[in-house]
Amino acid sequence: MNNSKPLAIQARDLTKSYGDNAVLGGVDIEVPEGTIFSLLGPNGAGKTTTVNILTTLIPANGGEAFVNGANVAHDADAVRKSIGVTGQFAAVDGLLTGRENLHLMGRLHHLGKRETKRRTEELLERFDLVEAAKRAPATYSGGMKRRLDIAMCLMGDPKVIFLDEPTTGLDPSGRRVVWSIVRELVKAGTTIFLTTQYLEEADELADKIAVLNGGKIVAEGTPEQLKRLVPGGHVNLRLARADQVARIAQVLAGNGDTDQLTVQIPSDGSVDSLRKILDTIDREGVQVDELTVHTPDLDDVFLSLTGHVPAQATA
């Protein structure tokens, strides 16, 4: 996937330990430009540690990583200039107003007074914060704080944005607003590195997901590829004639339901397995009115890979 695109983020064999606690045990990551990569894992899996290394906040013990072509260990300044980071603990100053927070970021990025003002007003508008701009973020809702946090990180016009659990604690509507912001950023060419405990979020947004567990990437792929990793998928056929149900169920090793005219066949949903089913249908000369593929959801994948029940997005 996206093999032709240059890599915005590349990490090879990253390791990190705190004393005897090996937090990262050799992590490889490749994120093509203009895509959304999601690092998914239970509490304590090492997600924030990975983000902290890639954003130059802490050094790795081994391996190497590049962001926008710059080495995070040897060229930290270049990395910092090209990234934006929003975190579980927002960099928002609670005493300044929303507008003043954005001005401060503009000055930190040496934008100049006029450009700082222009971008501030543009971002306030874009993130629906114009009304709130005069107030201190301490008075904002969780969703507004998150939007201001993302707006602040955009003042520097970053090519890569790290979103560390951007919707934790938000209600469903706040979460959807953040998702649509993320989608718009990617449409404009930004690369997103997203950590989340919410499978639904990774499923909605990510081009590629890596599941981190115990400091190791235990599976990687598109949401669809990951769903094929666990058993539980099946193909449902709806036949035109009841008298053919039993025969098709038998030759495809499925379960037939004569009343419903359906046959359910265990399948990983891959092209190969579908081809086999279609070939058999052809050979048997059976008319199929409908074929649907059911893949397991990411909850099943996460549980089978990590042994953890995934975090629930609660309102």
Ligand SMILES: Nc1ncnc2c1ncn2[C@@H]1O[C@H](COP(=O)(O)OP(=O)(O)OP(=O)(O)O)[C@@H](O)[C@H]1O
């Ligand atoms: N400064 C530190 N000193 C010692 N141990 C640390 C330090 N920072 C992180 N750890 C340990 O590293 C492990 C991974 O932590 P990390 O914060 O990267 O996990 P995470 O996947 O981001 O989890 P969460 O979803 O809870 O934020 C944990 O066991 C944590 O206790």
